Amino acid sequence: MQRLVQIASGGLFKGKTLIYSDLKHALLRILPKYLPEAKDIAILISSHIDTVFSAEGAGDCTSCVSVMLELARATAQWAHGFKNSVIFLFNTGEEEGLNGAHSFISQHPWSRTIRFMVDLEAMGIGGKLSIFQSGPSPWAMETFAKVAKYPSGQVVAEDLFHSGAIKSATDFQVYQEVAGLSGLDFAYTDSTAVYHTKNDKLKLLKPGSLQHLGENMLPFLLQSAMSPNLAKEVSHEPGATSEDRTIYFDVLGVYMVVYRQHLATMLHNSVILQALLIWTTSLLMGGSSGAISLGLACLSVVLMWIFSRSLSALVAFILPHISSSPMPYISNPWLIVGLFGAPASFGAFSG
Template identity: 70%
Template sequence: MRQRPKGSSEKSNSSVSSSVEAINNGKETPLYDNTKNVVVVAKRSSYVILALFVLVIYGSWGVYHYQFESLPLPLTLEQVGKRGFSELEAMKHVEALTQLGPHPVGSVSLDRALQYVFEASESIKKTAHWEVDVEVDFFSAKSGANNLVGGLFNGKTLVYSDLNHIVLRILPKYASEAGENAILVSSHIDSVFAAEGAGDCSSCVAVMLELARGISQWAHGFKNAVIFLFNTGEEEGLNGAHSFITQHPWSDTIQMAIDLEAMGIGGKSSIFQAGPHPWAIENYALVAKYPTAQIIAEDIFSSGAIKSATDFQVYKEIAGLSGLDFAYMENTAVYHTKNDRLKLLKPGSLQHLGENMLAFLLHAAASSNLPKDKGESSQDKSIYFDILGTYLITFRQRVANMLYNSVILQSLLIWTTSLLMGGYTAAISLALSCLSVILMWICSIGFSIIAAFILPLVCSSPVPFVASPWLVVGLFGAPALLGAFIGHHMGYLILQSYLSCTFVGRKRNLPMIVKSDVAKLDAERWLYKTGLLQWLILLTVGNYYKIGSSYLALAWLISPAFAYGLLEATLSPARLPKPLKTLTLLIGLSIPFLLSSGMIIRLTGTVIGTAVRFERNPGSTPEWLGTVIIALFVAAIICFTMVYLMSYVHISDAKLPIIVGTCILFAISLGAAWMGVVPPFREDTARAVNVSNQRLLT
């Protein structure tokens, strides 16, 4: 800080001019306060911006690693005893089933898999607690017609015949009423024709068998039965679940359904559908040891963006049941391919799901207040998300409505007050700062889509990043960030030019050069506040349509707004703007990144993994479609999450390094894909194909 002593006007103006000149030569931002006769120097070098970017990247990766990749240690049977869950015991079942090779419906290998599960169930029956009844039923559905009204099979009638299932029911021997109220745990034995099905779904079948072994030692204290359904025909159109729920005599006793699935292989099994009644997810949150659940996955899945379906749809739609739907989502690229193999199943994956499920089943089976009303309305559904895979937060939709409406109304009140106090100048400034956000979106999407169209022209594969998902950072993240910054900076220059003109008339006692620099600071603050407005709009839309993942918009709005109000905000128009504090950014973004960065990385990996299936029907879709979808997804993430950080860059020395750095990163990534340094597919990540099996008539 430089302080100007009182004296002659000539000496004072000379002092201010020399100070400003020295400041500008040193790449610093001045602030002249007429009431205190001081010029305040605020430094923001390129090193600060670089440090912030590094913190965002490494912090996000750290959150992702802790939230999704930190798995529990596999336990042996000796460690857990008769009543616990042992991954090593479950792995024996996975090994036995995968050794049979692919076992689709109608194959001999599926018959062998059914026989294996039947024998394992009989073994559980023999070793069960003496006060527990274990019933094993080899159920055969002769024929049926499955007509679903939503999801992947909407409008289609699937006819099936000769489907065989293993049904295992566990209930207390001396509490006959428990048989009238049951909890269903379901998964499928069959695999697609090309895969041995280690992930989809031998891993889930193995978890169920080990759960049944443990449950059979606890069930003498249950108030509800537990039914384990090992069905076949899921890969043919959810026919196994349909045949059981419509034809088996035990289906009428089921009060809640839990489906175990895999959209990849291993990792943490996450809840991606819950409800419609909130009882299951709320009680799961109470007892789960390693809870992993994100309602944003449910929103995406329910929207139809992911062309897939699970047995949980049958249980909800046909039987009107509530419950939970779990899925493994690690390494999505191997889903339904020959690489769905045992060696890719990470140690700790089964232990994670097994311990969570065991705790929940023990709690639910002993409860006397299972939801009884089948088909209950989902108007008061539960909003849920986990924090670092350690805590699961749940709250009802009515609470969310009150919270969101309160925040929206208060935000609108603050914006209205601010605009009324600022008058015409504030309204124009807001419009121009909104223009900068619009330009940011246009340029970010434009640059990333251009990169998406370049890839098929220079690479042997339209999806050269499937085997190495990190390549997307350079191929799409770099151009998206470059475009976002260029668009944002264009809007900043327009806004700064306008504010400079307004300061000429309003602040007559300031030197001209100080007015220009003060306009830069005011433009910076307007851009930061417009980032808040962007998330406010998203929250309003999400609240209107009752989108469960709107809590993310709330976090990205409230936390930065709180930091700004705590450290920066003022309603006095007489005070000149100050440079935004780096502490404001750190406080404001810490909670949003903690809640969303790991999930964003996981979702990006899932989207990349599904891109491999765009090419299974050559000629059915354009080659560029998969890359364009990923490019749009990455650009949207950049624009939503980087809007606050970009407002800090415009008055720093980091503009040129950002432009050069993103260009170099894109060039290196494109060159690596073009020259084959990073192959599009590997031994463990292959292209998915469809094979049509036609019978020739002679």
């Protein structure tokens, strides 16, 4: 990609000037042999081949790139039945500010054909590859939930990421904010302690993690590429409202529950209304003794929360002062049960 100087106007790049040059990407486009018009509607699968200087990059993001290569090989064997093209983008410049994704989506002629995108990321090394960003079109999430063999994802993770508590960004933001694309963002999140460190090594990467990604993504890609109405399904107006949002969560990695925001609003409001009616009825029927019981019950819940959080925070404060290894649970995650689970439970019962 040639040098580009651009002032972006919104979202992640608001008020920023992007300057980059000499970015070299690897691109692969799979088209059906007898349907040339399929090149005008494309699905983008993207990940980055660069890593930070201090890391070997086994998790971030060699793991994603290796699976993408296998997905490209497997997808090509089914291309005769495609109604849409599939573009695999192996970009560079991600670690320097998401420049690779920005250069492709703003300059490459293929970018104008893309209607939907999938971004593969790693914030650790291995584990389940889970969805942590989606939308705004609900079609992708609903389709993924139907065809994925071992679906994994929680809308809570998306809320946490968007809250700003995690100071990070992925190529997903570029594709969504700059090009207005709808899509899914996946990431490995196990062993986050090695993320962007010299310990991000191949020996820590579990083959089962790569298999998990492949067995979920391949049927989803095939289903999407063979969809005759892809452009219509994922079309959306810029600035989609919260009513368009999809609520999703997996159940033990066996199946995924997906429903729309308007249904979630109805369910939540009905539960709140029922709770208020039950409490009001209890107070009217129970009189002063009922009011006292309700007050004590609410107080006990508050005390349980305060005591539980306080004792866990106390352990986290004391641990670095008494241990040469302030985070021993990294080497053995089960230590979390004793270090934080035990005081949290004791605090809850005390409250």
